[in-house]
Amino acid sequence: MTKQLILIRYGELGLKGKNRHLFVGRLAENIRASLKGLKDSQVRVSWGRLWLEIDADQQAAAIERLRRVFGIYSLSPVMETEKELSAIADAAYLALHKALPRGGSFKVETRRTDKNFPMISPEISRSIANTIFARLESERLEGYEADMHKPQVTIDIEIRSEGAFVFGETIPCAGGLPVGCSGKAAVMLSGGIDSPVAAWLAMKRGVAIEAIHFHSFPFTGERAKEKVYDLCRILALWQGRPIRLHLVYFTEIQKAIYANCAEEYGITIMRRFMYRIAERIAKSRHCLALYTGESVGQVASQTLESLAVINAVAQMPVLRPLIAMDKEEIMQKAQQLGSFQTSILPYEDCCTVFLPQYPKIRPLLSAAQKLEEALDIEALIAEALAKTEVKIISN
Numbered sequence: 001m002t003k004q005l006i007l008i009r010y011g012e013l014g015l016k017g018k019n020r021h022l023f024v025g026r027l028a029e030n031i032r033a034s035l036k037g038l039k040d041s042q043v044r045v046s047w048g049r050l051w052l053e054i055d056a057d058q059q060a061a062a063i064e065r066l067r068r069v070f071g072i073y074s075l076s077p078v079m080e081t082e083k084e085l086s087a088i089a090d091a092a093y094l095a096l097h098k099a100l101p102r103g104g105s106f107k108v109e110t111r112r113t114d115k116n117f118p119m120i121s122p123e124i125s126r127s128i129a130n131t132i133f134a135r136l137e138s139e140r141l142e143g144y145e146a147d148m149h150k151p152q153v154t155i156d157i158e159i160r161s162e163g164a165f166v167f168g169e170t171i172p173c174a175g176g177l178p179v180g181c182s183g184k185a186a187v188m189l190s191g192g193i194d195s196p197v198a199a200w201l202a203m204k205r206g207v208a209i210e211a212i213h214f215h216s217f218p219f220t221g222e223r224a225k226e227k228v229y230d231l232c233r234i235l236a237l238w239q240g241r242p243i244r245l246h247l248v249y250f251t252e253i254q255k256a257i258y259a260n261c262a263e264e265y266g267i268t269i270m271r272r273f274m275y276r277i278a279e280r281i282a283k284s285r286h287c288l289a290l291y292t293g294e295s296v297g298q299v300a301s302q303t304l305e306s307l308a309v310i311n312a313v314a315q316m317p318v319l320r321p322l323i324a325m326d327k328e329e330i331m332q333k334a335q336q337l338g339s340f341q342t343s344i345l346p347y348e349d350c351c352t353v354f355l356p357q358y359p360k361i362r363p364l365l366s367a368a369q370k371l372e373e374a375l376d377i378e379a380l381i382a383e384a385l386a387k388t389e390v391k392i393i394s395n
Contacts, residue, residue, distance in 0.1 A: 004059045005080055007167060008050035008066065011073035011175060024050070027071040027178040034065045034240045046162075063171060068238050070204050071178035076156075076167040083117060083164045085124075089131040092155050095168030096132060096144075103143020104152040106168075108132070112159045124157065177206030179239050184208040185289040185319070186282035188274065189245075191227045194293030194322055196339040197330055199235050201321040202291045209235070210285055211243055212278045214250040223345075230342045232393035238337070242394040246281050249387035250274075253380045260374040264360040267301045268368055269375075271310040276377075277384055279314055289317040295325055300359035309365045 008031070013023045028043050028050060035041045038061060041054045054062050059077060066075055079091040096106060108129045110121040119127070129146060132155075136144050158165045187199040189211040199209050213228045225247070232243040250273075257269050278290055294302045301310065311318055322330055334340035 003053050004056040005078045005165075006052040006054065006059070006062065006066070007076045007078045007165070008052060008072055009074045009076075010050065010071055013071060013177070023071070023178060023181050026181045027069075030069055030071065030178050030180070030240050031066065034069050035062060038062055038065075067171065067173045069178075069240060070174045070176040070206065070238065071181075072173040073175050074170050074172050076170050078165050078167045081164050081166060083114070083159055085119075085127060085131075088124075088157060088159075088164050088166060089128050091164075091166035092128050092157065092168075093132055093135055095155050095166055096153070099153040099155075099168040100144070103141070105145050105147035105150075106153045106155060107146060107148050107151045108155045108157065110157040110159065114159050114161050117159050124159070128155075128157065174204065174238070176204035179203050179206060179241075180208045182206030183288045184210065184286065185291050186210050186212050186246075186278060186285065186287040187291040188278050188293075189213050189228060189231065190293070191224055191231070191343065191345075192293070193327075193334050193340065193343040194295065194298075194330055196231050196235060196293075196343060197333045197337060198291050198293040198321050200238060200333070200337045200339075202319070203235070203238055207289075207291075208241075209239065209243065209291070210246065210282075210287065211235070212246045212248060212281055214248045214274055214277075216251045216254055217249065218251075227342060227345050229391070229393055231339055232391075233395055234337065234339050234342065236393055236395035242392045244285070245391045245393050247389040247391065248277055248281075248384055249389075250384060253384055256375055256380055261371040264358055265363060265368060265371055267359045268306060268309055268363045269372060271301050271306075272313045272368065272372070273377075273380070273384075275310060275314045275318070277381055279316055280381070280385065281388070282316060287316075289319050290314065291319050291321070293322055293330075294320045295322045295327075295330065298327065300361045303361050305362040306360075309363045309368050312365055 010027055013020060024045060028045060031043050038054065038058050041052060044051050052062065066072055079095065081087045081091045092108065100106060108125040110124040112121045112124065153168055155168045182205055185202055185207050187195060187202060187209050189195045189199060202209055211232055215225060232245050236243045253273050254270060257266055261269055282290055297303060300306060331340060334343060
């Protein structure tokens with residue numbers, strides 16, 4: 001079986017100094033996990049990069065998976081050849097035809113770290129480019145031109161002690177940091193557009209996630225749960241490992257709030273309960289922070305006044321990566337993540353079931369605390385936690 005070599009670039013991990021090996025090691029581990037099920041794949045670390053060797057017939061599947069691995073900035077299928085000009089030129093010519101089968105502009109760039117090679121990098125680039133043009137002319141292929149400033153394609157050549165490597169395609173990937181290198185957090189996951197994007201952005205900065213979802217059976221049904229399961233499956237593709245989902249039974253808390261508290265404060269007090277419960281679950285799972293999909297001013301519970309009153313019950317950090325984004329930006333990221341079509345399915349979540357007609361947009365902390373005196377907070381939380389289900393959602 002023919003083997004294919006893929007060059008994997010990891011961007012900002014190269015700036016991590018003495019800790020770089022820890023980040024690169026985590027990335028290599030995540031890459032191996034993402035390739036599970038693809039036979040005979042081998043990942044190795046070499047000269048500031050990662051390399052994947054895999055059967056050629058599985059290259060496309062491997063690339064599709066690698067594009068979702070956080071920490072990878074780009075990758076290139078590579079031809080490995082002998083350190084001899086004619087062999088390098090053959091590989092460069094093939095790379096050009098693959099990248100530009102119908103013509104276009106290109107340039108050749110060489111990086112020579114093997115100082116025993118008899119030519120310097122600019123000389124190698126000129127020689128290879130001249131050979132390419134001579135072959136194009138002999139085969140009467142037109143439409144190709146050199147462009148040193150803004151080429152459509154760059155044919156890269158690397159000459160190292162191990163051999164010569166040629167590639168003409170750079171495939172952009174997810175970027176960020178490897179999932180797991182920044183600790184673990186819990187994401188408050190609704191069935192909407194915003195919170196899956198918050199989870200995705202958490203993972204992009206190296207945070208492994210668990211999800212917490214509040215449901216209000218029988219006011220929210222099984223289809224609403226299935227929607228959340230589907231969102232977790234999508235997120236698991238990006239995490240590279242299953243998502244632990246905590247399903248919190250929230251109905252009795254909502255009933256108690258709307259039976260004993262002023263209606264306009266219902267959303268505020270409901271969110272305060274959610275934060276209390278999410279924090280307890282997060283701490284029990286050794287999470288270091290909570291993530292939410294909140295954005296300033298988007299709804300009544302997301303004004304600065306509301307966020308301040310709601311956040312007052314939390315002791316651990318509450319991180320809001322969408323805080324300054326408008327809805328259009330969030331929707332674009334949801335489409336990039338692949339969650340948008342699932343998020344817009346018309347199944348209600350618990351936040352919309354008991355929505356008051358005129359929610360308080362500038363609540364007072366003292367007023368919320370006074371209203372909560374009518375509730376047995378600890379008993380309600382204990383009941384909700386006792387009825388919480390845990391699902392392991394794989395990709």
